[in-house]
Structure formats: structure tokens, C-alpha cells
Amino acid sequence: MSTAVKTQAALISADARPASGAWAADARADAANRLAAMGLPTRRDEYWKWTRPDSLISASADSAVVLDYEGEEPLFNDVDRLKVVFVDGVFDADESDALEGEGLEIERLADAAAKDIHWAKDLYGVLEARGQSPVVRPLAVHNTAMATDGVVIRVTGAVSRPVSLIYRHEDAGSDAILHSVIRLEEGAKLTLLENGPAAARFSNVLEVDIAKGAEFHHVRAQGRDHERQAITHMFSQVDEEAVFKSFTMTVNGKLTRNECVIDIVGDNAVAHVAGAVLGDGAAGEFHHDDTVFVTHDAVACESRQVFKKVLKNGAKGVFQGKILVKPDAQKTDGYQKSQSLLLDDDASFQAKPELEIYADDVACSHGSTSGAIDEEALFYLRSRGVPTPIATDLLVLAFLADAIEEIEDEDIAAEVTERLDAWLARRRD
Amino acid sequence: MLKINNLHVKLEEEDKQILKGVDLEVPAGKVHAIMGPNGSGKSTLSYVLSGRDGYEVTAGDATLDGEELLDMEPEERAAAGLFLAFQYPVEIPGVGNMTFLRTAVNAQRKARGEEEMSAADFLKFIRAKAKDLKIDADMLKRPVNVGFSGGEKKRNEILQMAMLEPKMCILDETDSGLDVDAMKLVSEGVNALRDEGRAFLVITHYQRLLDHIKPDVVHIMAAGRIVKSGGPELALEVENNGYADILAEIDA
Numbered sequence: 001m002s003t004a005v006k007t008q009a010a011l012i013s014a015d016a017r018p019a020s021g022a023w024a025a026d027a028r029a030d031a032a033n034r035l036a037a038m039g040l041p042t043r044r045d046e047y048w049k050w051t052r053p054d055s056l057i058s059a060s061a062d063s064a065v066v067l068d069y070e071g072e073e074p075l076f077n078d079v080d081r082l083k084v085v086f087v088d089g090v091f092d093a094d095e096s097d098a099l100e101g102e103g104l105e106i107e108r109l110a111d112a113a114a115k116d117i118h119w120a121k122d123l124y125g126v127l128e129a130r131g132q133s134p135v136v137r138p139l140a141v142h143n144t145a146m147a148t149d150g151v152v153i154r155v156t157g158a159v160s161r162p163v164s165l166i167y168r169h170e171d172a173g174s175d176a177i178l179h180s181v182i183r184l185e186e187g188a189k190l191t192l193l194e195n196g197p198a199a200a201r202f203s204n205v206l207e208v209d210i211a212k213g214a215e216f217h218h219v220r221a222q223g224r225d226h227e228r229q230a231i232t233h234m235f236s237q238v239d240e241e242a243v244f245k246s247f248t249m250t251v252n253g254k255l256t257r258n259e260c261v262i263d264i265v266g267d268n269a270v271a272h273v274a275g276a277v278l279g280d281g282a283a284g285e286f287h288h289d290d291t292v293f294v295t296h297d298a299v300a301c302e303s304r305q306v307f308k309k310v311l312k313n314g315a316k317g318v319f320q321g322k323i324l325v326k327p328d329a330q331k332t333d334g335y336q337k338s339q340s341l342l343l344d345d346d347a348s349f350q351a352k353p354e355l356e357i358y359a360d361d362v363a364c365s366h367g368s369t370s371g372a373i374d375e376e377a378l379f380y381l382r383s384r385g386v387p388t389p390i391a392t393d394l395l396v397l398a399f400l401a402d403a404i405e406e407i408e409d410e411d412i413a414a415e416v417t418e419r420l421d422a423w424l425a426r427r428r429d
Numbered sequence: 430m431l432k433i434n435n436l437h438v439k440l441e442e443e444d445k446q447i448l449k450g451v452d453l454e455v456p457a458g459k460v461h462a463i464m465g466p467n468g469s470g471k472s473t474l475s476y477v478l479s480g481r482d483g484y485e486v487t488a489g490d491a492t493l494d495g496e497e498l499l500d501m502e503p504e505e506r507a508a509a510g511l512f513l514a515f516q517y518p519v520e521i522p523g524v525g526n527m528t529f530l531r532t533a534v535n536a537q538r539k540a541r542g543e544e545e546m547s548a549a550d551f552l553k554f555i556r557a558k559a560k561d562l563k564i565d566a567d568m569l570k571r572p573v574n575v576g577f578s579g580g581e582k583k584r585n586e587i588l589q590m591a592m593l594e595p596k597m598c599i600l601d602e603t604d605s606g607l608d609v610d611a612m613k614l615v616s617e618g619v620n621a622l623r624d625e626g627r628a629f630l631v632i633t634h635y636q637r638l639l640d641h642i643k644p645d646v647v648h649i650m651a652a653g654r655i656v657k658s659g660g661p662e663l664a665l666e667v668e669n670n671g672y673a674d675i676l677a678e679i680d681a
Binding site: 374375376377379380381382383384385386387388390391394395397398399400401402 | 479480481482502503504506507508512513515518519520521522523524528529532533536537540572573589593
């Protein structure tokens with residue numbers, strides 16, 4: 001028996017699975033069986049060529065020092081939002097708002113899972129299971145089997161107050177597994193915010209089902225704790241004239257892999273996914289991986305992938321992105337941009353952009369680049385009296401700008417820019 | 430104001446001498462022009478003075494108000510009062526023109542130990558300056574020089590000059606790519622900045638810019654040296670007879 005398989009047995013043993021009612025017990029058992037059949041990722045897997053899965057599948061989490069934020073105001077503090085707080089993966093009722101809102105049904109996964117019948121049955125592990133082809137994502141299956149909590153949200157109207165999932169990290173050895181499902185009914189609208197490091201090791205799955213004409217906006221900031229590790233998966237199904245927009249900001253973190261799987265199934269839908277990353281290996285190991293798979297299976301849909309990484313001092317970036325256009329997905333407009341700015345010779349970026357197109361009337365393209373700071377622009381700024389460190393940071397923010405522009409809400413976009421600027425400024429002084 | 434003494438410069442990467450002993454002095458309040466054929470070293474002189482990489486000073490020096498320029502970083506030269514209006518202003522996608530200018534103005538103030546300008550004061554200041562140069566609010570919001578026409582780029586250079594209020598302004602072929610109206614606008618912008626405490630070095634191929642920005646002294650540069658200096662009439666002579674006559678006269 002290989003180490004990986006032994007580990008797997010420990011990871012998914014029925015005893016370790018959270019107690020649950022009938023529907024959730026079925027979904028979890030099904031996931032455990034699927035995982036047993038596919039096995040955990042190994043370094044030999046093509047899909048894990050550039051990111052080592054070892055520390056994500058080890059029996060327990062490597063401990064991670066809890067960062068002292070020194071009284072700094074938490075992100076999104078000024079946003080009027082519905083707060084749902086998890087501390088090291090455990091729901092904190094005192095810190096959370098009452099789980100209710102207009103146009104919204106929201107409850108904890110743990111509560112929903114305890115019931116024998118629940119609408120979440122049609123979603124939990126369902127989009128995830130569909131997202132296992134053509135590439136398997138065993139860590140998402142593991143999450144479906146083992147997740148202890150999360151939220152289930154059904155949106156029936158245009159909700160103006162964002163739902164804000166706050167993931168605090170207090171225990172250096174915590175190993176958190178959360179799973180949330182969101183269903184937006186026809187014409188509904190929701191903004192989901194996520195922020196915080198969550199745990200020493202964090203596995204998170206989001207399944208988002210967006211019905212006709214509905215709009216889902218997602219802004220995520222993955223906490224600055226240097227040693228934390230995260231594996232996240234987002235599975236989304238986007239129906240006719242629906243809108244999906246997701247943006248993730250990542251600074252620091254020993255290991256982060258964000259997988260995003262989008263199925264566009266209705267005509268005239270729009271799906272954008274973007275990420276802005278700042279990695280400085282001087283403060284500790286930094287490895288960031290964006291793995292994206294967008295499937296066009298409907299007519300006249302638009303998809304955008306905009307991923308930007310700024311790396312230095314041995315920081316490593318990975319991008320694996322694919323657009324698959326099915327034979328009937330005519331008039332597809334798909335674009336994929338993955339760019340890195342390498343601030344020194346030690347930083348590295350590996351990218352595998354892929355287009356697989358079976359329809360004949362489509363406009364799809366990708367642009368993947370790795371570059372250094374533009375010396376001409378730097379000299380121009382310096383010749384106007386801007387010192388090199390400030391000029392460099394201005395150019396870094398400028399490089400990230402088109403990813404940040406993917407955030408619909410201007411105030412939130414401004415706050416994200418401010419935070420990135422502050423991160424740069426801390427390293428300047 | 431600006432004193433250049435026996436300046437010798439070669440390319441850093443290859444063994445090619447570009448400037449071969451430039452001597453030049455531009456006093457405060459004066460406008461000096463440098464004319465010369467292609468390849469004479471005019472633009473190299475402006476780049477070396479502003480601190481661009483890629484050149485090696487092999488002999489001589491240059492001072493601004495007595496301060497040794499060539500030892501300073503480009504940003505220090507700017508804070509000391511040197512400004513180069515680029516022949517080809519650089520496009521910087523993602524950096525708003527306004528952000529760029531505020532950062533530059535405040536960085537220079539900070540370097541000189543002055544208080545930074547408040548956002549409100551800055552806005553008032555830039556609006557007034559921009560209006561004189563017919564630069565609209567949209568141009569201030571757009572990324573630096575991105576999508577600007579040739580004329581807009583040069584106007585933007587003069588706006589920066591007006592905002593930064595340098596002591597020594599070097600204009601490197603500011604007339605290139607400008608139509609007559611744009612040249613007039615840019616020249617008016619420059620003339621508005623003429624002041625007893627400020628000096629200008631105007632580098633140009635053509636006499637026509639000097640119709641608008643009237644120089645006190647005209648220098649002819651050839652093969653890396655100033656070969657002849659005179660009054661404004663020297664520019665007219667070049668315009669009428671080309672450089673050949675002057676160069677022949679010197680060789681003789």
C-alpha cells in the first residue's frame with residue numbers, strides 16, 4: 001500500500017465523516033466512494049505537475065503561525081453586510097449576524113445537513129461531481145465527504161446587502177474543511193464576500209448555481225498569514241443571460257491553489273473570473289496556483305479570465321487555464337489572460353493556457369506573459385522625481401489594475417487597491 | 430544655472446564615443462537652443478543630464494546651481510530642479526495621469542523637505558495649469574499618455590513642467606510630431622514659464638520652434654561637440670543654408 005493510499009484511508013474513513021441526516025450522509029458516502037475510486041493527487045499527475053499536493057493531503061496540517069494584524073481594520077469592515085464568522089473552520093454564532101435577510105434563505109451547512117430532507121441535496125456535491133470531468137479534482141471530492149460546516153444560501157430576489165464569510169485563524173494547528181452551496185433563482189442577485197486566512201490548512205468548496213438572468217458577484221481575499229495553506233474549489237453553473245463574476249486577491253500564504261470550474265449552460269450568459277496576487281518569498285515560502293476550467297455549452301456567451309501575479313524573492317506562480325467550447329456553442333467570445341510580473345531573477349511563473357474549440361464561429365484567444373518592470377516607464381517616473389521604490393510600486397499596481405477592474409463594486413475595488421498598496425508600502429519603508 | 434564642462438560620454442554597451450567634450454553654460458533666466466544634424470549627440474546630452482541608463486561618462490562634469498549632477502539618481506536630479514521634456518513621452522497603462530502627477534509633485538516636495546500638497550490644493554493647482562494648456566479633465570483621468578495624440582503627449586509634458594516648476598528645463602525635440610497649432614500651444618506653455626530664476630535648453634532640428642520660443646543663444650552641435658554659438662540669427666542661417674556650410678567653415 002502506497003503512502004498516499006494509506007493517507008487516503010485515514011482522510012475519508014466513515015468514522016471521521018461528520019454526523020448528518022439522510023441526504024447529507026448519502027452525499028458524503030457517495031463522495032467517499034468516488035474518492036476511493038479516483039485516489040488522491042500525486043506529484044506524477046499532470047494536473048499537479050507544478051504544485052506539490054503533499055502538504056494538502058498529509059494526515060494533519062502543518063502548523064502555521066497566526067499573523068498579528070496589529071489592530072489593523074479588517075477588510076470589508078465598512079461594507080454593510082451579513083456577517084458569517086468561522087474561526088478555524090468553526091462557526092461563531094456570537095460574532096455572526098442573525099442568519100436572515102430579505103430575498104435570502106441562509107443557514108449553516110451543519111444545520112441543513114442534520115435534516116433528512118433539504119433543497120441543498122440537489123446542489124451539494126452535485127456541481128462538484130459534474131466538475132470531475134474531464135479532469136479529476138480529488139481534493140474537492142474529499143471536501144464534499146468531510147466538510148464540517150459552511151453555509152447554504154438560496155437567493156430569491158435582488159439582495160443588496162452582501163453575504164460576508166469571514167474566516168478567522170486563531171489556532172496554529174487548525175485544519176478546516178468548509179463547503180458552501182448557493183442557488184440564485186431566476187433574476188436574483190447576490191454579492192458574496194470572503195476574507196481571512198481561515199486556518200493553518202483550509203479546504204473550501206463553493207458550489208454556485210445561477211439561474212436565468214441572475215447575477216452573482218464574488219470578491220475574495222485570502223488572509224495574509226505567511227504559513228497558511230489553502231485549497232479552494234469553486235464550481236459554478238451559469239444559465240441563460242446570467243452573470244458570474246469572481247475576483248480573488250492573494251498576498252502571502254505558503255501554498256494556495258484556487259480551482260475554478262465554470263459551466264456556461266444557457267445562451268447569452270457572462271462569466272468572468274479574475275485574480276490579483278502579490279507574492280514575496282522573503283517573508284517565507286510563497287506558492288500560488290490558479291487552475292481554471294471554463295466550458296462553453298451555449299450560444300453567444302462571454303467568458304473572461306484575467307489573472308495577474310507579481311512575484312519576487314523566490315515566489316512561485318502557476319496558472320493552468322482552459323477554455324472548452326462545445327460543438328454547439330457558436331458565437332462564443334472567450335478570452336484568457338495570465339500574466340506575471342517577475343521583480344527579480346528568483347521568482348518564477350509557469351503557465352499552461354489551453355483552448356479546445358469544437359464550434360466554428362467563435363472568438364477565443366489567450367495571452368500569457370512573464371515580464372519584468374518596464375524600464376522606460378520606470379525612468380520616466382524617476383525623471384519626474386518619483387523615487388525608484390515608489391515608482392516600482394506604482395507600476396506594480398498598474399499591472400494589477402485590469403484584474404481589479406473586474407470587481408463590479410467601485411468602493412470594494414478601491415478598498416482592494418488600498419490594501420494592495422498598503423502591502424507594498426509595508427515592504428518599502 | 431547649468432554648467433557643462435568638457436563632457437565626454439560613450440555608450441555603456443559598446444565602444445562608441447558620442448559626446449566628445451561638450452562645454453556649455455546656460456545662465457538663469459536665459460533660453461539656449463541646441464541645433465545640429467542627426468547623430469550629433471543632442472538627445473544623448475539630454476539623456477545623460479537626466480540620468481538615463483546606458484551611457485558612461487568618461488570625462489568632464491555637469492553641475493546644476495553648483496551641485497554635481499552626474500553623481501545623482503534621476504529622481505534626485507528632478508528634485509534638484511532638472512526637468513527633461515521627452516522627445517517620446519512614455520505611455521504607462523494603469524497609472525492615471527492625475528495620480529502620476531500628484532505622486533511626482535509630492536515626492537519632489539518631500540525630497541526638498543517641504544510639506545506635501547493636500548488633495549484639494551493639488552486639484553485646484555492642476556486644474557488651473559491644465560486649462561492654460563487646453564488639457565481637459567478626461568486627459569487628466571486617463572492613464573499617462575495612453576491613447577494620447579502626438580500633440581496631447583507634448584502638452585502633457587509641458588503640463589508636468591508647469592506642475593513641477595523646475596529650475597532647469599530641457600526640451601528634447603518638443604516640436605517633433607506637432608502641427609502648427611499644437612506647436613503654438615506648447616510654445617505658449619513654455620513661454621508662460623519663462624522666468625528670471627529659470628533656464629531653458631531647447632534641443633531642436635528646426636528653426637521653426639525658435640520662432641515661437643525665442644532663444645537668447647543658439648549653439649550648433651556636431652560630432653559630439655558644440656562647434657559654434659551665436660545669437661538667434663544663427664538658427665536662421667541653418668534654416669536657409671543647412672548645416673553643411675557651417676560645418677565646412679569649421680573644418681576649414
